[in-house]
Amino acid sequence: MLRFAALTVILLGTPGAAQQPSKAEQFFGKEELARQVGLHEKGCKRGDAGECFNLALAHAQGLSVPKDEARAATLYKKACDKGHLDACNNLGIAYAQGVGVKKEPKQALSLFEKTCEAEDAKGCFNAGMSHASGGDVARAATFFERSCGRGHATACFSLGLAHAQGQGVKKDPQRAATLFSQACEAGNGAGCNVLGGAYMAGIGVPRDLKRGVALFEKSCDAGVPGGCFNLGLAHQRGHGVAKNPERARSFLQKACGLGHTPACENASNPK
Template identity: 60%
Template structure:
């Protein structure tokens, strides 16, 4: 995670500009732990017997040639929702749905190839599937193509092509695409460095519910990067993201309350926000609390 505003002794606001390879698919594709949690939530809501009944309905529908039901059945196997978790079976069903033109299935199959989930790891095949979805005007596919070019997944790193793919995804209203495009403009990596464009894109992504973009927008307002300084607006954004459990937003809110930037100084409120950031797993926030406890 990068930080900004450290020059000349200025405050370090936590800025969410890290681009990890978190490929975006339909539900259940955020990783094994997320898939397990999704299944647990579904079981708590529907009950085990109902999930098993739904899984059978999806499988029967798939056997009849319904691509949507093949996709739903794949999700069930990927999550272990109503059936025993089986990544290989999920991948086979994603392929069946993808071959019939189901773009979310193509994306999820691409992720399976990227991660080696149920199939042999094959980054080039992953990129081909993402590209197939993108060419069919699917925003998630375009976003995943951008991530692939940004990270060198199945292809040489190419920031220019990554930026173009993020731009295509953003134009279709994809919040992660807009956020990634904002990062590219902020850093000048693959695109013209333009803080005004970057800030506008952070705002667009924030309006679509992207909390890391909201936090980054708060940093822009606090530092005056690409927009007129507005500390009060910045604090509002930090507190919004903290309420959504974003640890960087909590830490930034705590820093603001401690220093009185855009809000009245309040050591108590500052500690509350920083404690929450620590509780959410942000190590720098924990270190701030430890340092404060040792201070005379």
């Protein structure tokens, strides 16, 4: 089956990794991919919501069919109307961004809240992001809470930021650290990085430099630029580890390669 996830963070994300057409073709082969898409077409015509959703993904990504975002949106709607929650989420993202349909934030939010009420963690997270982008941080926090409670790592991270900054909820460093830990354990590398900073500074948790370094390392391994940058600084300054200029430079260069500008400056002119 085709797998798809729309956005990740910043706006209306659903986690995962969408296959690029070339990778899908490499994995399945062109003939097999075309056969699968043909089966999805037949299944959708029979009224199978899952097959309509898979066919929508094929049109959204141009997998063995011409890329057609409007057609994808139509198919998402067909699947959503039959109760397919992932289709409702993707249709919501389409309305949020105006991809294949006219941009309608209210319609997007309605779809996200519909999936959230059906106990879908992605829907709750997306609803939270919609409220946050609209400036209602308190309402956003309630949806992040619901999504985090259902295991959505990025929702736990977002709720942690809210508690750390006192946005829409009471400022609570200890609660924030707990949420960052949940996010980190669930695979959110940014959560590991922020939690590492908390241990380094003793904010919401006892100060523990070695623990901070371990979390920066976990974050860097996950490809988070800030995690690599902080890990480089720790080795550069001897915070939680022995000073090691070579390892410091290596981590700073990795962060630079991931687009972290201060890391590029620091790697070129170490202090």
